[in-house]
Amino acid sequence: MKSRITASLAAAGLVLMTATGCNMVTTQATTFEYTASDGVNLPSFEGPGLEVRNALVIADQDGAEGNLIAVLANTSDSAQTLSVDWGNGDASIDVPAGETVSLGGADEPERISSLDAMPGSTISMFFQPGDAEAVEIEVPVLNNCLTEYAALAPNDSADNAEACAPVAEVERHGE
Secondary structure, eight states, rough: HHHHHHHHHHHHHHHHHHHTTTHSSOOOOSOOOOOSSBOOOOOOOOOEEEEEEEEEEOOOTTTTTTEEEEEEEOSSSSEEEEEEETTTTEEEEEOTOEEEEEEESSSOOOOEEOOOOOSSSSEEEEETTTTTTTEEEEEEESSOOGGGGTTSSSSOOOHHHHSOOOSSOOOOEEE
16 A cells, blocks of 8 residues: 555656656747847947847849838947948948938838849848948848738739738648
């Protein structure tokens, strides 16, 4: 009888340790910093105080042209210039001291012609804030099917139901 009680307690202890011990060996996801949005941020570094946040490109359906979307925040006491370079072009954007510029909307469009990147892919872009060294970032290319991006693609409208419809079947490689 005592051996059954001891065995039951041992089994209960083993189940309890197994069920609650996962936290001791599993990395907690809440300890990782990440960009909780569709775009990417320029990594923090010592520099002129110019930050690039939530950078992404909204492209037309054939990936020929795009609109660079980003928030540029100048935390310094002097005006700063952000230089952006991608495969087929470049741009230079001035940001006044202590100001934030929302790039890519109706007020500040930054068109990318000859984009050559389909929605769903990424494009390598070099961001150089002020005189700091340029940083290469893979910037996501999205389409304008989401409501918040509907007016941001250079040529298309979100009324194109065929392009915005979910894909019914995914063709597997080799089939």
